Amino acid sequence: MGVIRLAVDAMGGDYAPGEIVAGAVQGARDLDLSLLLVGDPGAIQERLSDLQTEGLEFEIVPSQDVIRMEEHPAQAVRTRPGASINVACRLVLDGHADGVLSMGHTGAGMIAALLNFGRIPGVERPAALVPFLGLRQDLYLLDAGANTEVRPQHLLQFAHMGSAYAEYAAQIPHPRLALLSNGAESNKGNKIGQETYTLLAASNLNFVGNIEGHTLLSSDVNLVIADGFVGNIILKLAEGIAASLLDQAQEVVGKLPEASGELVTNHLDLLREKNNYAHYGASTLLGVQHPIFIGHGRSKATAVRNGMATAKRMIAGGVIDRIRQALAN
Amino acid sequence: MGVIRLAVDAMGGDYAPGEIVAGAVQGARDLDLSLLLVGDPGAIQERLSDLQTEGLEFEIVPSQDVIRMEEHPAQAVRTRPGASINVACRLVLDGHADGVLSMGHTGAGMIAALLNFGRIPGVERPAALVPFLGLRQDLYLLDAGANTEVRPQHLLQFAHMGSAYAEYAAQIPHPRLALLSNGAESNKGNKIGQETYTLLAASNLNFVGNIEGHTLLSSDVNLVIADGFVGNIILKLAEGIAASLLDQAQEVVGKLPEASGELVTNHLDLLREKNNYAHYGASTLLGVQHPIFIGHGRSKATAVRNGMATAKRMIAGGVIDRIRQALAN
Numbered sequence: 001m002g003v004i005r006l007a008v009d010a011m012g013g014d015y016a017p018g019e020i021v022a023g024a025v026q027g028a029r030d031l032d033l034s035l036l037l038v039g040d041p042g043a044i045q046e047r048l049s050d051l052q053t054e055g056l057e058f059e060i061v062p063s064q065d066v067i068r069m070e071e072h073p074a075q076a077v078r079t080r081p082g083a084s085i086n087v088a089c090r091l092v093l094d095g096h097a098d099g100v101l102s103m104g105h106t107g108a109g110m111i112a113a114l115l116n117f118g119r120i121p122g123v124e125r126p127a128a129l130v131p132f133l134g135l136r137q138d139l140y141l142l143d144a145g146a147n148t149e150v151r152p153q154h155l156l157q158f159a160h161m162g163s164a165y166a167e168y169a170a171q172i173p174h175p176r177l178a179l180l181s182n183g184a185e186s187n188k189g190n191k192i193g194q195e196t197y198t199l200l201a202a203s204n205l206n207f208v209g210n211i212e213g214h215t216l217l218s219s220d221v222n223l224v225i226a227d228g229f230v231g232n233i234i235l236k237l238a239e240g241i242a243a244s245l246l247d248q249a250q251e252v253v254g255k256l257p258e259a260s261g262e263l264v265t266n267h268l269d270l271l272r273e274k275n276n277y278a279h280y281g282a283s284t285l286l287g288v289q290h291p292i293f294i295g296h297g298r299s300k301a302t303a304v305r306n307g308m309a310t311a312k313r314m315i316a317g318g319v320i321d322r323i324r325q326a327l328a329n
Numbered sequence: 330m331g332v333i334r335l336a337v338d339a340m341g342g343d344y345a346p347g348e349i350v351a352g353a354v355q356g357a358r359d360l361d362l363s364l365l366l367v368g369d370p371g372a373i374q375e376r377l378s379d380l381q382t383e384g385l386e387f388e389i390v391p392s393q394d395v396i397r398m399e400e401h402p403a404q405a406v407r408t409r410p411g412a413s414i415n416v417a418c419r420l421v422l423d424g425h426a427d428g429v430l431s432m433g434h435t436g437a438g439m440i441a442a443l444l445n446f447g448r449i450p451g452v453e454r455p456a457a458l459v460p461f462l463g464l465r466q467d468l469y470l471l472d473a474g475a476n477t478e479v480r481p482q483h484l485l486q487f488a489h490m491g492s493a494y495a496e497y498a499a500q501i502p503h504p505r506l507a508l509l510s511n512g513a514e515s516n517k518g519n520k521i522g523q524e525t526y527t528l529l530a531a532s533n534l535n536f537v538g539n540i541e542g543h544t545l546l547s548s549d550v551n552l553v554i555a556d557g558f559v560g561n562i563i564l565k566l567a568e569g570i571a572a573s574l575l576d577q578a579q580e581v582v583g584k585l586p587e588a589s590g591e592l593v594t595n596h597l598d599l600l601r602e603k604n605n606y607a608h609y610g611a612s613t614l615l616g617v618q619h620p621i622f623i624g625h626g627r628s629k630a631t632a633v634r635n636g637m638a639t640a641k642r643m644i645a646g647g648v649i650d651r652i653r654q655a656l657a658n
Binding site: 191 | 474477478510511512518519520541543544545546556558559561563564566568569570571573574575577578580581584585586589592597600604
């Protein structure tokens with residue numbers, strides 16, 4: 001595989017295009033990626049003039065407009081082919097890029113991927129994969145919010161897709177997957193969970209059983225499967241708890257001598273950074289025919305850069321081919 | 330109302346009867362409660378001989394055996410009337426006690442309450458209410474795990490029951506309640522959530538809308554409604570994240586001078602204590618005709634004592650009558 005070419009939606013996100021372009025340039029340099037910046041050429045060019053771009057392989061691809069956070073995504077994606085997310089997707093379809101990164105409207109990104117790329121044969125429901133914050137390395141969650149209603153068969157497909165990701169993008173050999181539930185035993189969970197347990201246990205995946213919330217972080221599980229309703233709730237809750245608890249921990253600093261207080265503050269800042277969902281850059285929509293990565297609307301340059309690292313790992317790992325193979329069997 | 334009389338299942342829990350009896354005696358003294366200790370009189374008496382009991386109003390009520398953690402609860406509760414949890418419930422039915430506290434098998438406690446006490450007219454599904462750890466004061470969760478499958482009407486009943494609890498046991502005037510969801514807007518959530526939103530919005534409750542995980546702790550919501558599957562998962566997850574994050578915060582101590590390290594350790598220990606689910610003592614099963622409080626199997630004396638405080642507040646607040654009124658309207 002040659003240099004990976006990433007189409008970045010420069011117009012999507014609360015801090016677009018400034019932070020997006022800055023992060024994209026940084027990522028292209030750090031990660032040795034070729035960059036297609038999609039958006040308003042004038043605005044992109046203006047931002048680029050402040051940045052070091054010598055030696056970078058990049059191109060600006062004009063788009064007409066952007067789908068904003070408050071818009072109804074399905075209609076906007078269908079009716080505005082010139083929106084930056086649609087232009088970025090077409091760059092992949094036309095063979096100019098290997099994948100898309102957007103910090104814009106999450107729903108619009110997913111719908112654009114579905115409509116432009118289509119689903120991998122056998123996939124009924126694409127699903128969003130994210131690292132489960134920085135609380136534990138090598139722990140991924142699927143589905144992080146794409147599907148609020150699922151059937152057991154969908155969850156089985158999530159498990160196949162997520163296992164392919166964990167093995168070939170995150171490079172975890174024989175990734176261990178678990179089903180999020182309210183009890184460890186196979187008869188725990190809601191009806192859908194119990195049926196899914198049976199399907200997973202009969203699969204060729206490395207299924208280690210149900211996992212509960214309090215053991216998730218201390219476990220050796222690499223992939224936790226949940227529907228997108230629960231997955232989205234727990235991801236955001238983890239973020240909220242981390243923020244709240246680190247603030248409470250920070251209160252001790254007032255009682256410490258200055259030097260110690262500074263060490264504690266730095267340490268807690270590091271934990272804040274690790275556990276900041278935005279920091280992770282991007283979730284990956286698994287189940288569509290080409291790679292797409294969608295980040296938090298509030299992403300700044302670092303998140304964009306980190307999203308590009310995620311994109312590079314998945315593209316380089318050939319995860320989509322692996323998913324095709326897994327679901328063809 | 331005279332002195333509140335609490336029947337404590339002295340045999341239930343990993344540390345029974347030793348820690349249970351010790352906690353019960355401490356609670357009876359601190360909270361000015363009258364105590365009925367249910368269990369093996371010899372074992373209870375032996376433990377009591379190590380404790381200060383002068384001036385306490387207490388009685389030992391013999392039971393034949395205990396339903397153990399590994400047993401199938403429904404059958405055990407039905408077939409063993411002499412089990413400590415059944416004896417404790419009958420003390421309430423017979424007018425000798427105002428409520429039951431048990432740190433034994435959670436399912437057995439719930440089933441014993443259902444079978445012995447019965448449901449409040451109009452309640453289809455009793456549900457478990459817990460404080461949402463110590464991460465925020467005055468935040469309660471319902472259902473914490475009693476019902477893995479619910480209908481919107483059940484969630485509406487949970488909201489009525491939980492609001493009565495928040496107002497009359499936790500003494501929060503006009504408690505604000507929210508529905509846990511994957512988005513703030515009314516059209517977010519799964520189908521059951523969306524239908525529940527409509528029911529709650531049309532109710533006379535102080536419903537403030539959907540709430541997401543990352544804003545839950547920073548919100549001014551007092552009661553969050555979820556089905557028992559999701560509720561149980563998030564409660565345990567919160568516990569796991571708090572433990573993991575506090576351990577990670579603790580790592581800074583190695584870099585600090587001894588005195589500062591000690592201050593930080595003490596502060597983090599305090600947060601650990603606040604965020605330890607076991608510390609809270611007991612969840613309350615709302616929807617049955619008499620008060621019952623069920624704690625973690627791993628509860629020690631402090632949790633038992635704190636569970637008694639919870640019990641006192643609910644009994645003194647006349648919450649069950651308030652629930653009856655709310656559901657009769």
